[in-house]
Amino acid sequence: MAPDAHRGSGPSGPGQGSRIGVGAGGEPLIHPEVHLDGLRERHDASVDHAGTFNEAVEAIRESQRRGFRVTTNTTFFNTGAPQTVREVLDFLNDDLRVDQMMISPAYAYWKAPDQEHFLGVEQTRQLFRQAFADGHRRRWRLNHSPLFLDFLEGKADFSGTAWGIPELLGLRLAAPLLPDERQLRQHLQGAHQDHRLAGVRAGSDPRCANSMAHCGYEPTAVLATMGR
Numbered sequence: 001m002a003p004d005a006h007r008g009s010g011p012s013g014p015g016q017g018s019r020i021g022v023g024a025g026g027e028p029l030i031h032p033e034v035h036l037d038g039l040r041e042r043h044d045a046s047v048d049h050a051g052t053f054n055e056a057v058e059a060i061r062e063s064q065r066r067g068f069r070v071t072t073n074t075t076f077f078n079t080g081a082p083q084t085v086r087e088v089l090d091f092l093n094d095d096l097r098v099d100q101m102m103i104s105p106a107y108a109y110w111k112a113p114d115q116e117h118f119l120g121v122e123q124t125r126q127l128f129r130q131a132f133a134d135g136h137r138r139r140w141r142l143n144h145s146p147l148f149l150d151f152l153e154g155k156a157d158f159s160g161t162a163w164g165i166p167e168l169l170g171l172r173l174a175a176p177l178l179p180d181e182r183q184l185r186q187h188l189q190g191a192h193q194d195h196r197l198a199g200v201r202a203g204s205d206p207r208c209a210n211s212m213a214h215c216g217y218e219p220t221a222v223l224a225t226m227g228r
Contacts, residue, residue: 031069034060034098038074038088046077060096071143073102077117082130089131093140100143105152107213124212125154148214148221156221160211164219 037046040053063070072092076085085103092098105124106117119127132153142149150156 085131107211128152158220160216161219
């Protein structure tokens with residue numbers, strides 16, 4: 001998080017959460033993060049609640065008016081197309097002018113009640129390769145490492161890093177999104193010096209065969225950037 005982010009919390013709204021970072025002096029910093037899965041029709045259908053898109057946009061604008069740094073998180077499903085990816089990211093980047101945007105293909109975790117609309121690995125690569133073409137990837141203010149974006153396009157291949165993203169109330173089981181308590185206990189006890197515990201590549205484990213979610217593969221991309 002940028003060191004000049006404001007403390008406090010922004011106005012609440014549907015699909016909105018908070019991100020916590022550390023300022024230049026070590027103090028905790030919080031900024032609103034709003035989840036938008038598309039433009040009005042697509043987002044409202046995604047959350048199954050009419051009017052949510054308008055409320056989320058209003059929350060973004062009010063947060064900006066109050067001086068908060070605002071980021072977004074957008075999940076894409078197999079109902080999307082390169083043009084719809086571009087449309088929502090253009091809207092967030094150019095119209096709303098949010099500070100940064102996170103993107104992720106919907107991850108087919110084993111407990112999800114709807115298993116029909118997740119992207120497969122090859123579908124994901126094709127979707128983002130086409131959406132990023134013609135200089136769009138460089139133009140958008142994406143909150144990702146270049147190697148993770150390469151991963152989405154199929155230009156890089158990574159193993160998932162389980163529990164790679166810390167949260168306020170613990171460690172997230174990131175990717176491969178598996179209910180493996182043994183690995184979690186070993187991780188918390190420091191039994192593994194290499195935090196890439198899962199070692200599962202996209203498409204290689206039937207329980208998370210289509211997962212390319214940023215929560216699991218962005219940490220690996222960051223480690224690769226650092227030469228680890």
